[in-house]
Amino acid sequence: xxxxxxxxxxxxxxxxxxxxxxxxxxxxxxxxxxxxxxxxxxxxxxxxxxxxxxxxxxxxxxxxxxxxxxxxxxxxxxxxxxxxxxxxxxxxxxxxxxxxxxxxxxxxxxxxxxxxxxxxxxxxxxxxxxxxxxxxxxxxxxxxxxxxxxxxxxxxxxxxxxxxxxxxxxxxxxxxxxxxxxxxxxxxxxxxxxxxxxxxxxxxxxxxxxxxxxxxxxxxxxxxxxxxxxxxxxxxxxxxxxxxxxxx
Amino acid sequence: xxxxxxxxxxxxxxxxxxxxxxxxxxxxxxxxxxxxxxxxxxxxxxxxxxxxxxxxxxxxxxxxxxxxxxxxxxxxxxxxxxxxxxxxxxxxxxxxxxxxxxxxxxxxxxxxxxxxxxxxxxxxxxxxxxxxxxxxxxxxxxxxxxxxxxxxxxxxxxxxxxxxxxxxxxxxxxxxxxxxxxxxxxxxxxxxxxxxxxxxxxxxxxxxxxxxxxxxxxxxxxxxxxxxxxxxxxxxxxxxxxxxxxxx
Numbered sequence: 001x002x003x004x005x006x007x008x009x010x011x012x013x014x015x016x017x018x019x020x021x022x023x024x025x026x027x028x029x030x031x032x033x034x035x036x037x038x039x040x041x042x043x044x045x046x047x048x049x050x051x052x053x054x055x056x057x058x059x060x061x062x063x064x065x066x067x068x069x070x071x072x073x074x075x076x077x078x079x080x081x082x083x084x085x086x087x088x089x090x091x092x093x094x095x096x097x098x099x100x101x102x103x104x105x106x107x108x109x110x111x112x113x114x115x116x117x118x119x120x121x122x123x124x125x126x127x128x129x130x131x132x133x134x135x136x137x138x139x140x141x142x143x144x145x146x147x148x149x150x151x152x153x154x155x156x157x158x159x160x161x162x163x164x165x166x167x168x169x170x171x172x173x174x175x176x177x178x179x180x181x182x183x184x185x186x187x188x189x190x191x192x193x194x195x196x197x198x199x200x201x202x203x204x205x206x207x208x209x210x211x212x213x214x215x216x217x218x219x220x221x222x223x224x225x226x227x228x229x230x231x232x233x234x235x236x237x238x239x240x241x242x243x244x245x246x247x248x
Numbered sequence: 249x250x251x252x253x254x255x256x257x258x259x260x261x262x263x264x265x266x267x268x269x270x271x272x273x274x275x276x277x278x279x280x281x282x283x284x285x286x287x288x289x290x291x292x293x294x295x296x297x298x299x300x301x302x303x304x305x306x307x308x309x310x311x312x313x314x315x316x317x318x319x320x321x322x323x324x325x326x327x328x329x330x331x332x333x334x335x336x337x338x339x340x341x342x343x344x345x346x347x348x349x350x351x352x353x354x355x356x357x358x359x360x361x362x363x364x365x366x367x368x369x370x371x372x373x374x375x376x377x378x379x380x381x382x383x384x385x386x387x388x389x390x391x392x393x394x395x396x397x398x399x400x401x402x403x404x405x406x407x408x409x410x411x412x413x414x415x416x417x418x419x420x421x422x423x424x425x426x427x428x429x430x431x432x433x434x435x436x437x438x439x440x441x442x443x444x445x446x447x448x449x450x451x452x453x454x455x456x457x458x459x460x461x462x463x464x465x466x467x468x469x470x471x472x473x474x475x476x477x478x479x480x481x482x483x484x485x486x487x488x489x490x491x492x493x494x495x496x
Binding site: 009010011056077080085086087088089090118119120121122123125127181 | 257258259304325328333334335336337338366367368369370371373375429
């Protein structure tokens with residue numbers, strides 16, 4: 001048996017998310033269904049991040065253990081021939097035995113994209129959150145500083161989640177303001193791990209602040225409250241990209 | 249009555265093209281339907297280029313004559329509120345009486361986008377032609393030189409067209425090779441006018457040359473033949489963008 005590491009890119013628009021669900025087509029299901037005839041057996045593919053319905057990935061990582069003696073390059077080509085065009089395998093590599101896309105990950109980077117202009121280009125509208133009210137990006141950037149570091153992010157966790165610890169380390173939040181209807185504001189969040197909906201709840205909170213509805217100090221107050229009901233609305237899924245998964 | 253100039257951007261994927269047709273939804277129909285309640289009467293909107301089904305526009309230009317005393321900025325906002333998100337009005341301006349988007353145009357610029365790599369990024373696959381066989385871009389660029397200038401482009405005209413003259417001037421063909429699965433090769437063609445399918449037939453011919461199936465000299469030979477049956481296959485619509493319309 002060999003363990004393989006797959007790097008994937010997908011447009012999440014048409015999917016219920018990474019994880020296999022009865023309610024519709026998932027990325028995990030597409031991959032497992034494409035690998036089964038090669039392995040001549042059902043397999044389980046593990047993803048590094050369980051991206052929600054509508055969330056995109058520039059470089060999701062998945063792991064799978066196979067008996068089939070197929071070489072990685074041939075496997076990548078065979079999967080791309082089978083998968084729909086909105087899901088692509090960028091690479092397949094041999095991994096160390098025991099490698100697990102999710103449990104071996106030491107960090108992840110997400111990007112959230114916002115167009116803060118009266119209109120959005122048709123060519124990026126599926127990949128950004130359109131916020132037409134003017135945002136004060138400098139105030140948002142300053143407010144986000146309170147979230148960097150090791151904190152209990154319970155206030156930014158999606159409802160209904162149960163995890164052993166809600167402490168996470170956000171290593172950096174970086175901002176790049178395209179400033180146009182076809183050039184989004186890109187907010188990049190690098191952390192050792194993320195709670196369910198954490199990025200989208202952080203972004204929803206920062207947009208409340210940027211629009212002037214909330215003072216900049218509110219981000220730190222919400223964090224300290226550890227109470228989900230205090231955070232801003234959850235930003236839409238279709239502005240979120242999983243852009244990198246780190247392994248040591 | 250006032251004449252207005254509209255600049256539009258659209259993702260052509262879901263449309264039968266610019267022109268109103270019985271077979272499905274057109275950009276012209278969307279605009280005319282959105283303007284009718286404002287004008288309280290049916291209007292005809294003229295487009296600079298009759299983009300085919302699936303062809304995109306970064307800056308299509310349209311003209312319309314209205315009696316309604318609505319100011320241009322308000323009209324743009326009203327139209328964008330009505331139109332689907334894959335069609336946007338970038339601007340509306342007052343134009344000189346008699347301005348006609350098509351007949352007043354002195355030139356147009358089209359771009360054709362090709363990904364010449366084994367796979368295409370999911371985020372651009374709707375906007376490029378995927379050519380997986382290796383292309384010699386230098387040979388294509390050299391061959392395209394024969395097409396620049398004033399020529400009879402009859403050999404590159406789509407079947408079934410009848411026009412007074414098939415002479416056109418191609419002012420420039422410029423090449424920008426992104427070289428990646430998410431960075432297309434962009435071929436930009438600037439001309440005083442274009443025959444039906446002319447850009448797509450030129451691109452189809454250049455790809456035959458770039459793949460080595462045809463010698464570079466074939467482009468000039470096809471041009472000189474003035475015979476449509478000699479040109480290469482018509483490149484797919486979804487790689488083509490109308491990027492600019494010029495007026496003197």
